[in-house]
Amino acid sequence: MTExxxxxxxxxxxxxxxxxxxxxAQHPVMEVVRIPLDQPEEAVLAALQTVDAYYCMASRDELPxxxxxxxxxxxxxxxxxxVGSTGAGYDTVDPKACTEAGVLLVNxxxxxxxxxxxxxxxxxxxxxxRMPEAQAAMRAGQAKNRVALMGRELRGRTVGLVGxxxxxxxxxxxVRLAFSCPVLACDPYLDAATVAARGxxxxxxxxxLAESDVVSLHLPLSPxxxxxxxxxxxxxxxxxxxxxxxxxxxxxxxPALHAALASGHIAAAGLDVWEQEPPPPSHPxxxxxxxxxxxxxxxxxxxxxxxxxxxxxxxxxxxxxxxxPPRIINPEVVGRFQARYEAKTGRPMA
Numbered sequence: 635m636t637e638x639x640x641x642x643x644x645x646x647x648x649x650x651x652x653x654x655x656x657x658x659a660q661h662p663v664m665e666v667v668r669i670p671l672d673q674p675e676e677a678v679l680a681a682l683q684t685v686d687a688y689y690c691m692a693s694r695d696e697l698p699x700x701x702x703x704x705x706x707x708x709x710x711x712x713x714x715x716x717v718g719s720t721g722a723g724y725d726t727v728d729p730k731a732c733t734e735a736g737v738l739l740v741n742x743x744x745x746x747x748x749x750x751x752x753x754x755x756x757x758x759x760x761x762x763x764r765m766p767e768a769q770a771a772m773r774a775g776q777a778k779n780r781v782a783l784m785g786r787e788l789r790g791r792t793v794g795l796v797g798x799x800x801x802x803x804x805x806x807x808x809v810r811l812a813f814s815c816p817v818l819a820c821d822p823y824l825d826a827a828t829v830a831a832r833g834x835x836x837x838x839x840x841x842x843l844a845e846s847d848v849v850s851l852h853l854p855l856s857p858x859x860x861x862x863x864x865x866x867x868x869x870x871x872x873x874x875x876x877x878x879x880x881x882x883x884x885x886x887x888x889p890a891l892h893a894a895l896a897s898g899h900i901a902a903a904g905l906d907v908w909e910q911e912p913p914p915p916s917h918p919x920x921x922x923x924x925x926x927x928x929x930x931x932x933x934x935x936x937x938x939x940x941x942x943x944x945x946x947x948x949x950x951x952x953x954x955x956x957x958x959p960p961r962i963i964n965p966e967v968v969g970r971f972q973a974r975y976e977a978k979t980g981r982p983m984a
Contacts, residue, residue, distance in 0.1 A: 639979060640665040641954030644685035646678065646701060647671040650720050651939040654689075657947035664954040675700050682711055686978070687950055692721035692741075693930065695911045703727040708735040715975055716953055718946050721933065722746060722800070723882060725855060729964045736970040739963040740949050744800035745942030746933030751804035753932035754880045757904030758793070758809075758848050760926055761876045762786045764902070770923040794818045794846030796839070796862070797853030797881070798832050805850060806833035818842045821853075843870040848878065855882035863887065868894035878904040880932040883911065892918045895925065906932045956983045 644667040649655060658666045669681040678701065682688060688711075691697040701707060703717050708731055716738045717727055724741050732739045760766065763785035771777040793809045795802045798819040809815040810833050819834035820842045829836035843849065849871060853859050863877075863886035871877070877900055879886055888909055894900040902924040908917075912929045919925055933942075949959035953975070958968065972983045 639981075641687065641950070641979070642667055642685040643687045643689055643950045643954075644669050644682055645689040646691065646697070649689070649943060651936075651943035653940040654943035654947045657944045658951065661947075661951040661954060664951055671698065679710055683713070685714070687716040687718065687953065688714060689718050689720065689946060689950070690724075690726055692719040692723045692726060693911065694725045697726050703732065703737075703739075705731045705734070708732070708737065713978060715971065715978060716740070716950070716959075718742075718949055718959075720946065721942055723854060724963065725882065733964045733967045736967060736974050738953070738959075738967055738971040740959050740961045741963055742942040742946050742949075743961050745945050746935075746938035747800040747804050749935040749938035750801045750880050750932040751808060753906060753928070754801070754805050754850050754852075754878055754904075755808050757878045757880075757906075757926050758850070758876060759788055761878070761902040761904055761924075762788055762791075762848075764924070766902075766926050767923045788815065788848075789813045790815065791847035792816045792818060792845055794820070794837075794842040794849045795834060796820050796842065796849065796851045798824065798829055798834055799852060801880070802834075802850075802852035803832040805852065818846060839867075840870060843867060844872060846872060846875060848876045850877075851879040851881040851885055853881055853885065855884055859885050861885070861887055863891070865890040865893065868900060871900060873899055874901045876900070876902050876904070880906040883907040883909045888917075888919060892922070895919075895922055902926075904928075906930055956981055958983065 640663060642665045646669050655666060658664055667685055669678055671678065690703055703726060714737055717732060719727060719741045722741055722743045727739055729739055764783050768783045793815045795805060795817060798821045806817045810817055817834040818837045819829050820837055820839045821829060826836040868890055891903060895903060904926040906928045907930055913920060920927055952959040975983050
């Protein structure tokens with residue numbers, strides 16, 4: 635009997651969590667290949683040319699540009715069938731280029747939703763209670779007048795969510811149930827009934843900015859969302875409001891946010907994502923006492939990393955077994971992907 639051809643999945647350098655390898659090991663139809671990055675780029679490329687699927691780092695600044703999934707790389711990988719990002723985001727992958735190449739793209743949406751949602755709500759609480767300002771004053775020996783650091787409570791305040799997918803839905807649940815917050819959501823891809831089922835009232839962007847005490851971003855970076863929060867957007871926010879983002883850098887314009895904070899129009903900001911990650915130590919936003927900064931770590935928890943790695947391995951295992959995986963970013967490519975899969979592997983896909 636002919637031995638079943640194994641579906642080869644390659645990753646560069648490391649996986650987010652051991653659970654990827656542990657889960658993959660339970661599916662013998664799949665072979666996982668580690669490709670070290672401490673070798674010449676051409677050697678890395680040669681190794682990638684031997685795999686059926688590429689488990690691609692989702693963080694822009696952790697992955698060498700040569701191995702971002704763009705047209706150039708896909709031209710060098712004509713036999714690649716599938717790309718899976720290591721997270722919910724896929725900044726390192728061009729979905730249009732994948733579609734043109736007949737390559738299926740999946741992400742791990744929802745896998746780290748709890749970690750990111752808790753991070754966002756934690757920032758809201760810390761900023762309203764002015765914890766970063768109090769810490770800076772104490773460390774500078776200037777903490778003499780407690781009234782000067784008087785904060786506000788989250789309970790009953792209006793929270794505006796730009797995007798209400800997996801993370802936004804969980805944030806809405808937390809602030810609504812724990813703090814009795816009215817929740818507004820702007821999401822052009824969902825109707826009012828769906829938004830209501832996720833715990834918010836659907837509004838347009840201008841109303842959300844004007845009516846929210848806290849504005850929190852929960853949407854992917856795309857051509858439509860790039861620069862969405864600019865000088866005009868920050869000016870439309872309620873004076874004294876708090877801004878939080880655990881979404882993606884480049885959705886908010888950093889100089890515009892700095893100006894809005896410096897003017898006092900926005901009271902405070904919590905930033906987990908940046909145009910450059912990590913930002914340089916001289917970045918103006920790093921040196922503001924009313925700003926909490928983290929290095930894209932909202933979803934970097936033991937639980938979230940374990941979960942996103944496990945569901946990624948299961949997605950590749952589905953493909954290896956001839957099943958269509960979940961969380962497909964470019965569904966328009968499915969027909970062509972199936973044909974390419976069957977031609978390369980010699981077995982049908984359900």
